[in-house]
Amino acid sequence: MKRLNKVLLTVALALFAGAAMATGNLSVNISEGEGAEAHVRVTNAVESQFEMEIRNMNNDIVYYKQIQQPLKLVLNTYDFSKLSDGEYTFTVKLDNEMNRSVLAVKDGDVKVVDQTKQVDPYFGMNNNQLNISYLNHAANDVMLYLYDGKTNRLIHEDDLGEEFAVNHAIDLSKLDSGSYEAVLVSNNGVYAYEITLN
Structure with missing residues (x-):
């Protein structure tokens, strides 16, 4: 009986691990372009509606967009040249997943400082x-x-x-x-x- 309980527990944990692994498919790649441009590639394993926002150091939203049509791939180029020097967070949200990138804008250039993913x-x-x-x-x-x-x-x-x-x-x-x-x-x-x- 103990052996059966142990087997059932192992199977249950494997199923729960599978449920968690089914998420985590959101991928965000940011590459630095010319000057203050940043090229953003957002992908997911299935067609999804993404939310994207950029916030300044005061946590004010300077850009927000929700993709209404479900897509697997979103490609955008963002021009940060009109923004003040400082750090900005670029966040992409999808259901229970989020990817946050910290971007530094200085003297007309943009650099990716850090990226974190959260599920x-x-x-x-x-x-x-x-x-x-x-x-x-x-x-x-x-x-x-x-x-x-x-x-x-x-x-x-x-x-x-x-x-x-x-x-x-x-x-x-x-x-x-x-x-x-x-x-x-x-x-x-x-x-x-x-x-x-x-």
């Missing part, structure tokens, strides 16, 4: 077991916290490590009925998931 984690309940899958693009430490919904008291904590593909399960069957909150914390963000146990 929201997958949370799911199955027979009082909480399953989590997360693509850790930043390769930094990921923590998981479980809080009692009534008292906000921390009742469980796990260090999920720095692996790229994080898959984790917690058995909640010994907890009392009620509400709980799972919180996954990484360098890319804080993600909360509400749980109700009957």
Whole structure:
């Protein structure tokens, strides 16, 4: 019986990993063009509606566009010559994925300073077991916290490590009925998931 439970747990984790791996297909490539031009190539495995925005250092939106027609590929050239010197963030959003690039504009030139990718984690309940899958693009430490919904008291904590593909399960069957909150914390963000146990 123990062997069967172990096999079932392995299969379940593999399925959840597959669900997480099905996302993460958004790709953004930015190359520096002539002077203050930046060439942007956005791709996805399936036709999608992308959102693109550029924000200045004060977090003001200086450009926003939502692609209405689903596409697999978007090619654009952006001219930053009319913008003041400084850093700008160029963000592409698609469902639960986001790619953020930091661009530095100085004296009529634009340079790509940094790029980060973020995919929201997958949370799911199955027979009082909480399953989590997360693509850790930043390769930094990921923590998981479980809080009692009534008292906000921390009742469980796990260090999920720095692996790229994080898959984790917690058995909640010994907890009392009620509400709980799972919180996954990484360098890319804080993600909360509400749980109700009957």
